[in-house]
Amino acid sequence: MNRSGPVKLLGLIAGIALLNIAVLSPGLLGLEITGGSAFETASGVTLLIVSLLVVLYGSYTLLFKAPAAPSVRHLENQEDYIASLSKYRNVKALKKDVLLALDQLERIGKKKSTLLQVLGERFEPAELSYRKFLSVITGVEKLFYLNLRGILSKLSIFDASEFTLFTNRQKPKSFSDALVHRKTGLYNEYFAHVTGYLGANEEILLKLDQLLLEISLLDSTDYTAIEEMPCMKELSALIGQTKLYQN
Structure with a gap:
């Protein structure tokens, strides 16, 4: 396991969480998943799915994938x-x-x-x-x-x-x-x-x-x-x- 992986993963999760808060919070961009337009709903769902995929891939890369050894x-x-x-x-x-x-x-x-x-x-x-x-x-x-x-x-x-x-x-x-x-x-x-x-x-x-x-x-x-x-x-x-x- 990459020794610095857990720290980097926490940073990645924090960044994605802040992005979702900024996009979905009513006081900020205020993109609505429910109750909004079809475009807003599709965009919100897409954001959540992409966020989940990024976290899953980041978890694999940072925690389990062996780092590339230099020549x-x-x-x-x-x-x-x-x-x-x-x-x-x-x-x-x-x-x-x-x-x-x-x-x-x-x-x-x-x-x-x-x-x-x-x-x-x-x-x-x-x-x-x-x-x-x-x-x-x-x-x-x-x-x-x-x-x-x-x-x-x-x-x-x-x-x-x-x-x-x-x-x-x-x-x-x-x-x-x-x-x-x-x-x-x-x-x-x-x-x-x-x-x-x-x-x-x-x-x-x-x-x-x-x-x-x-x-x-x-x-x-x-x-x-x-x-x-x-x-x-x-x-x-x-x-x-x-x-x-x-x-």
Whole structure:
């Protein structure tokens, strides 16, 4: 359901109610449904029917119709990624991976919030140490979402109906064994890419947990000591490799 739908629906209903009051109230336009001319009666009835239809359609659109997910290139925030992933959660072949990706999205949000809270308790935002940590956390978060983009790119070209056609064992044998073998290999490669991205993001989540532990055990606030922390080194190297790959 669209989260802002109920508020928008109330606004729609209020607007339609005000319109009907303005048109039908004797003190305003004073259109009469009964007792007036045939034209007034027809116009009044039409207004009420159209109002009802607008409310019904608005209710469906705002409360039940899934919002259109933006294209992968135009994803901007966590809500965009959730909407894009949710399009595939009812596809049987993809459901397990999609649910894991949605779970990972929720977890990285919580971990980032916890890390920022801990950093705020140990350092001042103006300190170099704070900025060092924040830079790494922000960089690895970007890498996480880059992996999600990779997943969504693969999901966008996946043909669930064709996959079912070639994997349904109860279907009469219509294709040669060689063709089925090649098609199966292609789909396995496809799923391997998706699984790889999910595994990479799970590794990022684990490293963020390790970073949180290392911060909690940190004795020194010297930024040089911070740069030598094992997890900081690993995350910095991971971010650096990704930048080289992108370039």
